Amino acid sequence: MKKGRHRRYEEARKFKRSQVDDLQGLIESFNEPDDYVKPEHASWAEEFAEEERAEAELSADDD
Numbered sequence: 209m210k211k212g213r214h215r216r217y218e219e220a221r222k223f224k225r226s227q228v229d230d231l232q233g234l235i236e237s238f239n240e241p242d243d244y245v246k247p248e249h250a251s252w253a254e255e256f257a258e259e260e261r262a263e264a265e266l267s268a269d270d271d
Contacts, residue, residue: 245253
């Protein structure tokens with residue numbers, strides 16, 4: 209059994225090569241349906257919409 213740096217080098221090389229073989233699968237994993245909304249974006253958009261509504265109410269009250 210190899211030790212230390214050489215073993216880690218071989219493990220990293222093996223990992224790197226295994227990733228190259230599945231390049232098409234990796235590319236396809238980035239494709240999302242057009243109507244997909246990430247939860248992080250949805251929560252941000254919801255907060256932004258609330259701020260917009262509050263500003264609109266304030267400006268409507270000022271008129």
